[in-house]
Amino acid sequence: MSSSPTVASRLKGRSELGVALLLGAAGVMVFLDANGLATPYSKSDPVGPKTVPFIVAGLLIVCAVLLAVNVLRGGKGEAEGGEDVDLAHPADWKTILPLVGAFVANILLIDWAGWVISGTVLFWGSVWALGGRHYVRDGLISLAMSILTFYGFFLGLGIALPAGLLEGIL
Amino acid sequence: MDVFSSLMDGFATALTPMNFLYAVIGVVLGTAVGVLPGLGPAMTVALLLPVTYALEPTSAFIMFAGIYYGGMYGGSTTSILLNTPGESSSVVTAIEGNKMAKAGRAAQALATAAIGSFVAGTIGTTLLAVCAPIVVQFAVSLGSPSYFAIMVLALLAVTAVLGSSRLRGFAALGLGLAIGLVGMDSVTGQQRLTFGMPLLADGLDIVVVAVAIFAVGEALWVAAHLRRTPLHVIPVGRPWMGKQDWKRSWKPWLRGTAFGFPFGALPAGGAEIPTFLSYVTEKRLSKHPEEFGHGAIEGVAGPEAANNAAAAGTLTPMLALGLPTNATAAVMLAAFTSYGIQPGPQLFASQGPLVWALIASLFIGNLLLLIINLPLAPLWAKLLQLPRPYLYAGILFFATLGAYSVNLQAFDLVILLVLGALGFMMRRFGLPVLPLILGVILGPRLEGQLRKTLQLSAGNPAGLWSEPIAVGIYVIVAVILLWPLLMRLWRKARPGRSSLLPANSGAADYSD
Known part of the structure; x- marks a missing residue:
């Protein structure tokens, strides 16, 4: 030993x-x-x-x-810098984990609940994880983004994103 | 003049109202993503790929061209107004550019960058239009052995010459090649690395891979290290230059262009080396060497021109040989394939109108960038103040949307997350992203050429060096691979002499 x-x-x-x-x-x-x-x-x-x-x-x-x-032997890869990257503090798992959580929630929800709901969850959850605390404003922006992309893709590109639970309403 | 008349036809195509509109959308979008941290032209083109399937290929490529040049332009704005450059090619611009901005000369720095980009971009695009057909003429006579050798050279050069650690570059290349293997083998139909999952049989979609590595990996990485105190953006008015600035700028623009284009056109590509060379040259030739380090305008004019000329140069091997050497060109190459267009020297013959419209749109995009962006600079500076939660949530949102809309299956999003985690890890441990992307895109084509070559030689490995060009290229490959060793011998023979280029000496990784 x-x-x-x-x-x-x-x-x-x-x-x-x-x-x-x-x-x-x-x-x-x-x-x-x-x-x-x-x-x-x-x-x-x-x-x-x-x-x-x-x-x-x-x-x-x-x-x-x-x-x-x-x-x-002491070699080290250089972590990548960037405009918004501050390498002075260690990786902040309290931001990453909820972020990944929002991403996974979208994967689980997208086919069942539809893009408008899952996309809203994804965007709102990501903003929250990244430190946004204007809950109502963030929620409205999330919903607007999801609805706009849903119709934009359908009308503009002919790609039908899943409507899911809101089938018939949208 | 054949080139001239083809180019004029290209202009006719590119100037139809719809295509012109796409060019405008392209340059505005490109500048925006170039300015915004965390986003880049490669990722934007990847994200837009599924969206543009509904478009004519020509319109899509005109837009991509705008994004490509716009991204370069936006990158310089960021590096001048913030003191941290986003792309490695604008590192040098930041040295003097940010000093100028701090000294209250942001408007002049932005102006010399913008006008220099325009000059270099226009000369570079002209050289592209002249050189590409010549390269094609030479390339059509090449057989599979030479192509195989050229692709090997491109992969090794990008891996070994760029970046700070060769070892980590090769690790990234290996991962990329492995990702490229996934799916059905094109010759025998055997399934490789699919683990019995039918969803993997068609291989990993390049959109999903590129978006995962560029967008998701970047968003997760930044999230982990998000700056809590926002960077100070230097406020700026409308860019302009005085007589003295013009006088001091025009020569650096031209010299920068002369450095940038040839380096961009080489298989190792990249704008880092020419921008650095341009900086060193300007510092030496300047009549005001004392200003360097405190905001010398030559130090912005030269490197920015070199950067844009290199961007134009990179398109030469991409269009003429089907050989991408930077990330955006790689994704554009993947776009050709997804439109069912075979890249390579046949491209000019089979898709002549498209290629010439693309080149014409580069000229148009360049001019648009100058006209649109000089007055809009203050607006772009405001864009830098977008709240970061929205920015990075938006990147994840659109990454998800783009990857999902390729096949409309949630499984792609699982791949997106897994490869996004890989992208995060690569950023954390300094594995360069570019070799991975090139490995994914060029790997399958490389294998195809290898098999064709040995099929022609009936399995005799000597078939690999059966063409003189191939032999010559293998010699270059050997030199690149043995470079650290040669450098060490050189240093031993002449102690005390240090190289001008501090970066790219991967020697450290092999010396122990």
Whole structure:
């Protein structure tokens, strides 16, 4: 057990190893999937459907290993900046989780309740998650956006977004 | 003049009232998304793809062209009025531009950027119209081996030359290629990476992938690090320039254009290198070197021209070879495919009217940008004050709408969220987005050329280098891949000499 503290201290703050893990997992997955393809050799297609996946799998696995080595030696990916990005404070999960919640709610609702309802939930929920606190104004804007896009898509582009529960009303 | 008469036909198509309207919509929309943080031209074109299926391809591409140039234009406004640039290509503009704005010369900075963009864009588009047909003439004689080599070069160059870490670039490329594999194999009909899900058999829609990576990933990333104290936007009146400013600007515009176009046209593309080169050159040639770092107008004029000329240059390989080297061009290439138009050197022959209308609309868009945007600059500056909750909620809202409207199935939204999370992770850990998108779009075409090549050579790998052009390109590929090693040898031989370009030396990642 003597080595465990050093391993733990080495792993601390190295969440980037997760990226290496993901790359490795993706590589193995691509490899196994391609390996499972049954293809008889054919003269008209000597390369076959397996070759490129094998190359891609190799690339991913090599990158995974090199990235892991790089991170363990202190390498670090540069987080992306931007106009509205303030990297001084850590990731704010209290914003992200409700945001993802609003997104998932839309996925669950869209086919059943229809776009006007699910889109309103999505927009209102996102504004709330991002710190909007004018509940009524935000709600009205959300509803207006959903209704306008619903009719805009239908009348302007001939794309019928699902009406869902409001079928017959809209 | 064949080019001239084709171009005139192009103008005739592009100036019909409807197409002109789409050009106006394109440049206004493009400028708006260029100004707004979190949005970019690539994402906008991707979002509009499903919406434009109802349009004539020509009208759609005229609008895309407007968005493409408008986005470049809007990006410079943001980097001058805020001190944080949105796109990597406007980093250099921000150095002097923001200093000028702080010194009360925002109007002059915006004016030299706008007029310089117009000059560079017009020259660049002219060069595009002249060069593209020449490249096509050369390209039609190329066979599959050469095409395969060119695509390999483009992918590797974008991955290895741009960005700060080559290793992370290749990781992103690998992920993109893997995403591109999903679906039915075009030759044998075998299902790859579909995990038995019939909804995946047709592959992942490029709209969904692009919107997820650009829009959802960006919105989630910004949400995680949203600035709580809004940035100070420097108020600005109508852009204008005095006589002295004109005198100091016109040469940098021309030199910037000369840097920008060739770099844009190269497979490695990108505007970062030419904008930086232009900045360094202007600093050296300036009669007022002491002003650099405190708001020298040359430092805005040159890089902005280089940026726009590079944007025009990028369209040369895109239209002539079907080879995109920046994100917007990649999405436009995907748009060609979704309209059933085969990109590549045959494009000029098979879709001549469309291509020439597109090029003509670039000229029109450029002029429109100048006419519309000089008076509108104060309005664009106001746009920067849009409350952030609405902005990012709106991005998610339209991303969802765009991705859903492709196939009208909720399953695409699940993919959108999963790939959006991937986009978030890439931003967090510094994996560049561009290699991924190019991998998704070029991967399947690359595989097609590989299989065609080996089919012709009856399975003999020597078929890959059976054309002299292909051999030459592989030599370039080898140089790019071995570059860090060569640089190290160079540094050992001449210690104490540092390179002019601080970025792009991915050597650090390989040195350990």
